[in-house]
Amino acid sequence: MVSRVAAALVALWVALVANRAEATPPDTHGLFSRSISLGGAVTADVEDSSANYYNPAGLVRSGELRLTVGYLSVSPYLNINDERSSVERHGAMVVGLVAPATFGNARLAFGLALHLPDQRLARTRSAVVTRPRWEMYDTRPGRIYLATNIAVSPAPWLTIGAGITFQSPSDLTLDIRGDAHATSPDSMSRLEHQFAGDLTSIRYPQAGIQIHPHEKFSFGVAYRGEFELRNRIVALADANIIGIGADPIPLQFSLVSDTTSMFGPQQVSVGAVFDPTSWLHLAFELTWYDYSKHPSLIADQEILLSADPPPGLGITIPDEITSLPPLPLNLHDTFVPRVGIEITAARTEAYTLQTRLGYVYENSPFPAQTGTLNFVDNDKHTITAGVGLQLTDLEPTLPGSLSIDVHAIYSYLPEREHIKDSLVDPVGDYRSDGHLFGVGATLEVAFE
Amino acid sequence: MMRRRSIGLAAMTLAFVACATLGAETDFPDIIQSSGAGPFRLLTAEETGGLAAPNGRIYFNRQAVQRSMVADGMLFYDGADEIDEPPDRNPDLPEGALDFAQLGPSRIFRSEPRPVGMDVLEGALSFNGGPMVLEASEAWEGESVFDPWVHVDDDGTARLYYAAEGGIGVAEASSAGGAFSKVAGPVITDARSPTVVRFGGELVMLFEATDTGTIGLARSSDGRAFTEDTRELDLALAGESELARPGAVVATTPTGRTVLRVYFEAVGAEDLRIVTLAATVDLDSWDRLESEIGVLSTVEGARAPAPLLLDDGITALTLTRPRESRGVEVHAVCGAMAPAHLSLVDAPEPAAEE
Structure with missing residues (x-):
């Protein structure tokens, strides 16, 4: 009964606070080293702080209080026509929390994850259609990600979790009044201006379930909403x-x-893990991204200009100032497979040492840019690797364990040709390709 | 011991996090232009060696010039001297047009060869005057030869295509710097402004068909005898009354497409004359730039575009622009380039024309 109440509370919380759904920087680069080094194939059994992103159901799995801090850095080497594009390195500090609790006989856990970019808190850049832009890597990862979740375990083989993620759109107004001198604007103009900026908040849900019917198997499904x-x-x-x-x-x-600066598709991940031996852990996952609903990234602009210059000055005011209409991006849905392998290389009473490998294939949702638009994206093959050291004999200094995980990623973006429909397109044909290199580390303290 | 190691590892991780939180800024995405559609800008003083900034002059001509073009590092141009005591300018002529009553016969000249685009100190794209290489001598030519276009074939043979009263003629030399001898003419009648490129295994000539007021196309296997495909390519947009002065170049795009681009003048409503662009990959279907301001939006009065393809996707255009000398319109020989944000200084050698 208590379990049902707790599950109902989770559902009610989601229903009350989550009015929209969105996607996040971890979609691009992952969250916390262990999960990243397994290629993100962790939906079925994640239990550390990264469960706040991958599957909130995992928060309640271990029953430990976990504090996690880490850092990740990804350096893009993305090229257009063999020239490196101006896409900056992405670095972020990541912080996570898993806090277990009990509610009657039911086990609960609360979780929080924060992804804090080190270069800026948020980044928005208008899309200049004549400048090819690496849409997935230029601005999308550069913003805060904050997710909070709650999870419950109504049965020993079942965990359920849900939560919300926060993002911030902006509303900016510039108001100029006064006299502007046409020939001596610096010295003769008398202008005053007001600027107002409003960073509001939107929220979107995520939810998940983990089923572990046998010690060698576990399954999971996670849903992340659209934003x-x-x-x-x-x-x-x-x-x-x-x-x-x-x-x-x-x-x-x-x-x-009025423009869409970022869109995150709703997505569903289905994962399974299999532990054939005590030292081998295999993970598989498939994620559906609903990119076909991606709105246009071209601003919907309304420009009005009114002036009444006296005749004879030769000044003509256009009747109408038009801008590019919000052209559709024509993205398609994608299915992303992930594979992860974890090998326990050594296990003693004092420590456990694990090595990890992962692979992800992400087919680009963006079509080749053959028309007016120039949002560049390529398919991506990602290989991940990592090492984890868990120290377990730390009492009385630490009544629990200390885990140090490091990861490295390499992504290969094979060459893609963008052949324009028009031979006199302002941009013309181009090729895009590239690589991404990333490293990161996570320190986690788990209290029993 | 283990505890100390743990604490040390924790401290190292925290230090790693703290030290890494330093930001940087990057520019907006780079401008990419591989289509040659511009917008072009006039060359700067640095790019012309300070010849006559800011109007982009690449050759300080004293004669009246109708067209210039660059082949093998040499500027080929026509020139007509101002006659002694010229009459007043014909007031009925449009602004910027040459008044041939004020000018003597036009001949064709060639500058001294020079590296193009590399020599910063002497100007990246500027030329000194040079010797005359062709003058009117045949009956069909009348008194003048003009609108030169030199095509250097794979074996080094240079053919100078030119216009005269009776149409288009051909002269040949063993190289662009050699002595030209007339070998055929007129190969196309009622035509001027020939531009010849090798495209699809044959030589393709585009020309201004003076009887139709538009651009024609002819083909040749040997560069001497041409067969007309059409005297009226379908390149005009609605409202355009005249197309003139084509200049062609063959470019390979970054994706490997071989494209024939033709820059030309288009006369639209209110006799507004712009320089614009059309392109094809098969000579059958053409894409026409639909911009009302063409490829040279900020370059007023530009005429007779002749493209020169450089590496790194840079396209240079030689042009004429209005200039008066002692009351006689003579046109200045100017250069423009696109992409406009790049600099010709320190740019690479011109790519071989296909």
Whole structure:
């Protein structure tokens, strides 16, 4: 009965607080070293702080209080026409928490994960359609990821978890008023401006389930919701142009730009793990990404310009200022397979040493950019590797264990050709390819 | 011992985290342009060796020039001297047009050869004057030869295609720097502004068909005898009344497509004349740039575009622009390039034309 109540509480919490669904920086680079080094194939049995992203059901699995801190860095070497593109390194500090509790006879756990980029808290860059941009790596990873979850274990073989993730869209307004001198703007203009920026919050859900019917098997399903971050920029000018003719020329200008700066598709991961021996751990996973619902990244702009210059000045005000319509991106859904292998190389009462390997194949949801748009993305083969050392004989200094995990990733993006439909396209044909190199480390303290 | 190691490892990890949180900034994504569609900008003083900034002059001509082009590091151009005591300019001529009543016969000249794009101190793309290489001598030519275009074939043979009163003629030399001898003409009548490239295993000539007011296409296997495909390529947009002065180049895109690009003048509403672009991969279907401002939006009065393909996707254009000398319109010989954000200084040698 208590278990049912706890499960109902989880469902109710999700229903109340999660009004939208979105995706995150861990989608691109993963979260915490052990999970990354297994290629992210951890949905079926994750139990550390990375469960906050991969499958919140795993939070309740171990029954330990876990504090995790780490760092990851990924350096892109992405090329267009053999020239390295301006895509910056991604580095982030990651912090995680798993806090177990009991509610009657039911085991509960709360979790929190924070991915804090080291270069900026959030990044938004407008899409300039004539500049090819590595859409998945340019701005998407560069923002805070904060997820909170709750999990319950209604039966020894079953864990259920759910939670929400937070993201922040922006609403910016620039308002300019006064007199602008046409020929001596620096010295003769009298302008005042106001700027308002509003970083609001949106939330989206994630949920998961883990089933472990046998000590050698475990299965898991996780759902992460869809999100769309919209940025709104408003620029207003209500000014008089002076210095041309005898009378001031009233000028009104209004720009409203509404754009999707980031979209995360809803996704479902299905995973299984198999431990054929005490030293071998095999993990498989398949994730569906609903990229076909990706909205346009081209800003929907409304530009109004009103002025009434006296005749004879030769100034013509256009009747209408048009901008590029929000062209569809035409993305397609993807299915991403993941494989992970963990080998326990040594196990004593004092420590456990594990090595890990993983592989991920991500087929790009973006089509070749043959038209006006230039959002570049390639298929990606990723090989991951890692080592974990868990120290278990630390009492009385530490009544629990200390785990140190390190990982390295290498991603290969095979060459892709973008052959334009028009031979006089402003950009023209180009090739894209590249590599990603990443390393990271995680320190976790687990209290029994 | 184990505890001390654990604490040490923990301290190392925390230090790793703390030291790594230092930010950096990067630019917006780079500009990529491999289509040659511009927008082009005039060459800077640094790129022309300070010849006449800021108008992009690459050759300080005193004669009236109708067209120039670069082949094998040499500037080929036509030139007509101003006559003694020229009459007043014909007021009915459009602004920027040459008044041939003020000029003597036009002949074709060639500059001294020079590396293109590499020599910073002497200018990346500028030329000194040179000797005359061709003048009118045949009855069909009338008094003038003009609109030179030199094509250097794979065996080094250079053919100088030129315009004259009766159409288009051909002269040959063992190299672009050799002595040219007339070998055929007129190979196309009622035509001027020939531009010849090797494309798809044959020589393709595009020309201004003066009877149709548009651009024609002819083919040849030997560079001397041409067969006209059409005198009216379907390149005009709605509202355009005239297409003129084509200049062609064959480019290979980064994806390996071989594209024939033709830059030309288009006259639209209110007699607005722009330089624009069309391209094809098969000579059957053409893509036309639909920009109302063409490829040279910021270059006023540009005429007679002649492309020169450099490495790294850079396309240079030689142009003429309005310039007066003692009251006589003579046109300045200028250079422009795209992508506009790149610099020709320290750019590589020109790629071999296909």
